[in-house]
Amino acid sequence: MDWAGWALFGLVATAALTAALIAAQLAGLTRLDLPLVLGTLVTEDPDRARVIGFFIHLCAGQGFALGYAATFALLNRATWWIGALFGILHVAIALTVLLPLLPGVHPRMASLRAGPASTAVLEPPGLFALNYGVQTPAVTAVVHVMYGVVLGLLLSAD
Amino acid sequence: MTGGSGGTCPRPPASISDYGLLGDTRTAALVAADGGIDWLCVPRFDGEPLFGRLVGGPDAGTFRVGPGRPATVVERRYRQHTTTLETTWAVGSGRLTLTEAMVAEISGRLLPTTLIVRRLSAEEEAVDIVVEFDPRLGARHSRPRVHRRRHALVCEWGSLAVSLASTPELTVEPGRPTSITVRPGHAVTLVLAVAHREPLIHVEPAAAWELLRADENRWRAWAAEIDGSLPFREHVVRSLLTLRLLTYSPSQAPVAAPTTSLPEDPGGVRNWDYRYVWPRDASIGVSAFLSVGKPEEAHGFLAWLLHASRLQRPRLPALLTLHGRHVPAERALPGWPGYLGSVPVRIGNDAAGQHQLDGYGWVVDAAWAFAQKGHLLYNETWRAVRGFADLVARHWQQPDAGIWEVRTPGQHVHSKLMGWLALDRALRIADTHPLSDRQRRRWQMARDAIATEIRTRGFDPTAGSYVRSYGSPDLDAALLVLPLLDMDSIESPRVRGTINAIRDRLSAGGPLLYRYPPGSDGFPGAEGAFLPCSFWLVQALARTGRRAEAVDLFQAMLEHANPLGLYAEELDPATGAHLGNYPQTLTHAALIQAALAIRDAPAIDPEPA
Numbered sequence: 050m051d052w053a054g055w056a057l058f059g060l061v062a063t064a065a066l067t068a069a070l071i072a073a074q075l076a077g078l079t080r081l082d083l084p085l086v087l088g089t090l091v092t093e094d095p096d097r098a099r100v101i102g103f104f105i106h107l108c109a110g111q112g113f114a115l116g117y118a119a120t121f122a123l124l125n126r127a128t129w130w131i132g133a134l135f136g137i138l139h140v141a142i143a144l145t146v147l148l149p150l151l152p153g154v155h156p157r158m159a160s161l162r163a164g165p166a167s168t169a170v171l172e173p174p175g176l177f178a179l180n181y182g183v184q185t186p187a188v189t190a191v192v193h194v195m196y197g198v199v200l201g202l203l204l205s206a207d
Numbered sequence: 208m209t210g211g212s213g214g215t216c217p218r219p220p221a222s223i224s225d226y227g228l229l230g231d232t233r234t235a236a237l238v239a240a241d242g243g244i245d246w247l248c249v250p251r252f253d254g255e256p257l258f259g260r261l262v263g264g265p266d267a268g269t270f271r272v273g274p275g276r277p278a279t280v281v282e283r284r285y286r287q288h289t290t291t292l293e294t295t296w297a298v299g300s301g302r303l304t305l306t307e308a309m310v311a312e313i314s315g316r317l318l319p320t321t322l323i324v325r326r327l328s329a330e331e332e333a334v335d336i337v338v339e340f341d342p343r344l345g346a347r348h349s350r351p352r353v354h355r356r357r358h359a360l361v362c363e364w365g366s367l368a369v370s371l372a373s374t375p376e377l378t379v380e381p382g383r384p385t386s387i388t389v390r391p392g393h394a395v396t397l398v399l400a401v402a403h404r405e406p407l408i409h410v411e412p413a414a415a416w417e418l419l420r421a422d423e424n425r426w427r428a429w430a431a432e433i434d435g436s437l438p439f440r441e442h443v444v445r446s447l448l449t450l451r452l453l454t455y456s457p458s459q460a461p462v463a464a465p466t467t468s469l470p471e472d473p474g475g476v477r478n479w480d481y482r483y484v485w486p487r488d489a490s491i492g493v494s495a496f497l498s499v500g501k502p503e504e505a506h507g508f509l510a511w512l513l514h515a516s517r518l519q520r521p522r523l524p525a526l527l528t529l530h531g532r533h534v535p536a537e538r539a540l541p542g543w544p545g546y547l548g549s550v551p552v553r554i555g556n557d558a559a560g561q562h563q564l565d566g567y568g569w570v571v572d573a574a575w576a577f578a579q580k581g582h583l584l585y586n587e588t589w590r591a592v593r594g595f596a597d598l599v600a601r602h603w604q605q606p607d608a609g610i611w612e613v614r615t616p617g618q619h620v621h622s623k624l625m626g627w628l629a630l631d632r633a634l635r636i637a638d639t640h641p642l643s644d645r646q647r648r649r650w651q652m653a654r655d656a657i658a659t660e661i662r663t664r665g666f667d668p669t670a671g672s673y674v675r676s677y678g679s680p681d682l683d684a685a686l687l688v689l690p691l692l693d694m695d696s697i698e699s700p701r702v703r704g705t706i707n708a709i710r711d712r713l714s715a716g717g718p719l720l721y722r723y724p725p726g727s728d729g730f731p732g733a734e735g736a737f738l739p740c741s742f743w744l745v746q747a748l749a750r751t752g753r754r755a756e757a758v759d760l761f762q763a764m765l766e767h768a769n770p771l772g773l774y775a776e777e778l779d780p781a782t783g784a785h786l787g788n789y790p791q792t793l794t795h796a797a798l799i800q801a802a803l804a805i806r807d808a809p810a811i812d813p814e815p816a
Contacts, residue, residue: 080517080531096586161250162320163456164312165232165429168503170510172458172530176404180458180530182518 051204055118056111058203063110066196067103073188080181081174081189089157089171110196113139117200132201133194140193144186148174218243218271220547223469224769224785226261227283227292230452231309234321235465237261237789238292240280242273242305243339249367250320250403252455252462253482253529255345257369257401262468262478262552264544268343272325272397273305274298275335275386283770288430288444289423290452292771301332303389310418311452312425319408321401324415328394336389338397341382342369346540346554353381359409366404373397374412434500436806438758442765443802445772446795447499450492453792455529459507460484460515461492462529464776464788470549471777471787475732478549480556481788483526483534486512487610488792490569494576495799502580509577512570513591521594523570525563525612526556534559561608562616565685567595568625568632575632578639589640596633597646599626600653610685613728618677620665621685623657628692630654658694662701671704675723684713684722684740690750697751706747713740715780718763720744735777735786738767742797749801749808757805764798774798 073079085095087109088102117135121127151174152160158171177186221239229236229244234254237246245260247270259267278296285292291308307325310318327336342351344364351362351369359372360379371379374396379385389395396412410418429451430444437443454461463485468478489508496505515531516523526534539551574592578584584592603626609619630650637647664677675683686705690697713721719736726733741764748757768774769785774794776787 074517077518077520080514094585159457159459160314161233161457162313163232164314165451165456166312166425167314167456168507170459170507172511172514175530180532183532 051118051122054204055114058200059111059114059118060107061203062114062196062199063107065199066110066192067106069192069195070188073192078182079178079185079188081178081185086151086155086158086171086174090155093157113196114200117197118204121201121204127201127204129198129201129205132197132199132204134197135201136194136197137190139197140190143193144177144189148178149176221245222784223546223775223789224773226769226773226789227285227294227771228290228449228452228465228773228790229292229307229309229323230290230465231311231313231321232452232454232456234309235452236309236323237466238294238307239271240283240294241271242294243269243271244323245269246466248465248482249369249401251457251529252453252465254403257342257344259343259348259543261466262543262546262549263343263348263540266343266348267543268341268348269339270342270399271337271339272327273336274303275337278303285445285448285771286423287427288448289426290448291419291423298334299332301334301391302330303334303336304328304330308419308422310415310422311456312422317408318410318418319400319402320405321399322410322415322418323399324396324412324419325399326394326396326416327389329389329391331391333388333390335386336395337384337386338377338379339384340371340379346543351381357409361407368402368407370400370402370407370409371397372400372409372412432500434498437499437802438805439761439765439802442768442772443499443799446798447495447501449773449790449795450495450792450799451504453790454492454504454507455484458515458530459504459511460527460529460531461488461508461792463488463526463793464791466788467554468543468549468552469546469775469786469788471734472549472732473547473784473786474549476549476551477730477732477734478545478551478553479558479788480537480554481791483528483556483559484511484515485526485793486516486523486566487569488796490573491793491796491800493573495796495803497576497580498803499799502582505577509573509588512573513588516570516591520591521598523566523595523598524559525561525566525608526559558608558612561612562605563609563612564599564603564605564607564619564622565610565625567599568628571595571629571632571636575636578636584636584640589636592633592636593642593646596630596650599629600649603653603657611683611722611728615729618664619683620661620673620676621683621688623661623665624686624688624692624694627654627657627661627694628688630657631692631694661694666701670708671700672708673701673705681724681727682709682712684709684720684737684743687740687743687747690747702751706744706751710744717780718744718760718767719778719780735779735784737777738764738774738791738794739776739797742794742801745801746797746804749804752809754805754808757801757808761801761805764801 084099084102087105088098152158225240226237236244247258248254260269278298281297282295295304310322354361359370362369398412398415464481467480471477492508493505535555537555537557543552606616675681715736720740722737745757745761773790775785775789776791
């Protein structure tokens with residue numbers, strides 16, 4: 050297990066994923082804004098939430114990178130395409146499990162069961178995060194595959 | 208209580224105003240005065256119809272509980288400040304009361320997303336009733352697979368399931384009326400639960416009734432928070448409750464109406480799908496809720512507006528789905544007979560692709576209403592508003608479809624006025640929010656240029672009024688926003704002349720107004736008086752100091768509500784029949800705005816009308 054590689058390259062891959070997601074947002078491809086979604090766990094102000102959410106996302110990215118690095122170590126090899134395959138698995142879990150479950154724990158996210166007493170204003174992502182735009186699953190898949198490829202490449206070169 | 212199954216129950220079509228609204232802020236049902244739920248889409252407003260008889264005919268399904276023989280409705284009302292509907296019939300020498308509601312507050316509890324509770328009770332003597340449960344899903348009126356599990360009837364269509372439970376237990380078969388007798392002191396309670404992509408959650412009828420009562424208490428508490436000084440408070444509270452019922456809680460988006468294709472012209476083609484969200488409605492809602500002491504609802508509307516428009520910013524779509532997605536292309540449902548033969552029955556809405564300049568004015572004005580109340584806009588909100596103002600400054604000269612969504616773009620004076628409003632209110636917000644000098648100058652120049660062009664090309668000096676579009680002699684009732692803008696002084700002869708001209712030349716009799724001269728929109732057939740316009744006239748009169756006239760007009764408009772205080776989009780001036788999709792968010796929002804204008808108007812008329 051390459052601990053130094055995990056510590057550095059996990060940050061690089063997460064930063065690349067976040068940058069690609071923000072670029073997709075600015076290009077009008079999706080409304081999914083992970084720093085905002087994560088940061089509003091802590092604060093209501095969208096601008097502050099994005100900053101806080103960015104760091105939460107970095108931490109989460111490090112956590113996932115630990116899984117990638119450990120699996121590469123178990124397989125005794127790290128390549129870009131194995132990283133890409135992990136990325137596909139990662140995004141499948143994110144879109145079908147993690148994001149749909151989020152309304153259950155997020156204090157500022159409405160759920161599809163929200164009623165009149167709900168003061169939460171962050172829209173729930175729905176299945177495959179389709180509530181954030183029809184291209185959201187594709188964008189999310191691309192950035193997660195990119196995350197896996199970056200980790201695979203950097204850890205193989207290490 | 209006795210049971211038995213009979214034949215089919217032919218029912219004449221109910222008038223639109225005969226329907227009551229049940230809602231849970233996720234979807235809504237329309238109930239006819241005979242107890243038939245003839246419209247319910249699941250799992251949300253824009254989902255597939257489960258009961259579609261309203262526009263789909265007998266094959267599209269219904270859920271009726273009511274007297275088994277002809278009976279007279281003696282009272283129909285909502286329980287005060289709640290969404291629980293009570294219908295009482297005189298049947299022979301007895302009385303039968305149907306009390307029903309949808310359970311709105313289900314968060315944090317093991318309850319189905321859609322839960323309808325209906326209780327029948329008899330007084331004086333036993334009454335024979337009929338239960339007709341015929342759920343049919345979607346455009347093809349698909350029949351369900353039917354099972355009986357535990358004490359409930361379960362109907363399934365793949366990922367959707369519906370259960371019907373009752374106390375006492377009844378043997379109900381879908382599509383086959385069941386006759387029973389209700390005796391005094393022994394009420395019958397039926398509970399309909401819907402599950403979409405999740406397991407069914409069964410709720411015992413007694414527990415469901417308690418949920419309904421708890422919901423009533425919540426609605427009463429909600430209504431108690433509304434400003435007590437409002438004129439016509441009971442009517443305004445009913446409109447606010449209706450507006451809240453038509454707001455989709457998961458995204459805070461106000462749906463324009465819960466129905467599709469209720470006709471503006473019975474028997475004609477003016478049938479549109481309104482189960483979507485117009486930013487205009489959300490913006491009016493922001494001001495309305497803010498002004499009556501409901502800032503959380505206002506905040507929800509504004510948050511939806513900004514979130515939903517994000518993908519296409521700075522362009523503002525004319526309408527969006529409940530979750531801010533593209534509205535599906537318009538298509539006709541084959542084989543649907545329509546309400547009173549009004550075909551086609553459409554789903555989707557092609558107005559979604561239109562450029563409507565006025566939308567920017569409504570949205571920026573909503574942000575201004577928020578800022579005016581002392582709320583500082585988040586940076587992101589202010590960025591969005593700046594983007595809208597920039598777009599208006601660049602593109603205000605282009606023709607657009609206008610508020611009435613005509614399908615041939617034109618130079619609509621109302622659109623230009625709203626473009627002016629967008630820039631003016633953005634500049635006002637900029638007094639307390641950061642803005643570069645260059646941007647400020649650009650907006651000021653564009654705002655002044657719009658005003659100059661409106662005054663030169665959009666005003667008819669002979670008639671003394673602004674007109675519908677450049678070079679046209681026609682009027683447009685949407686111009687009644689004029690006194691709200693402050694572009695021209697409210698004492699200006701131009702403002703007064705426009706209000707008086709609209710009142711005279713677009714009058715449909717009494718307090719009613721056409722939105723523009725009938726027959727001038729390019730669609731075949733006629734249409735009725737447009738109800739929001741009358742409330743805009745009330746607002747304009749109150750704003751220009753003609754309070755007494757405004758009050759008289761408002762009172763006259765209240766006479767046109769259905770007995771439950773609900774309004775459609777239009778009214779037939781000859782028959783008084785409600786027309787168009789129902790109930791209508793825009794009409795109820797306009798009613799609230801009109802009452803607020805009366806509240807805020809000077810008490811003494813400065814000059815006679």
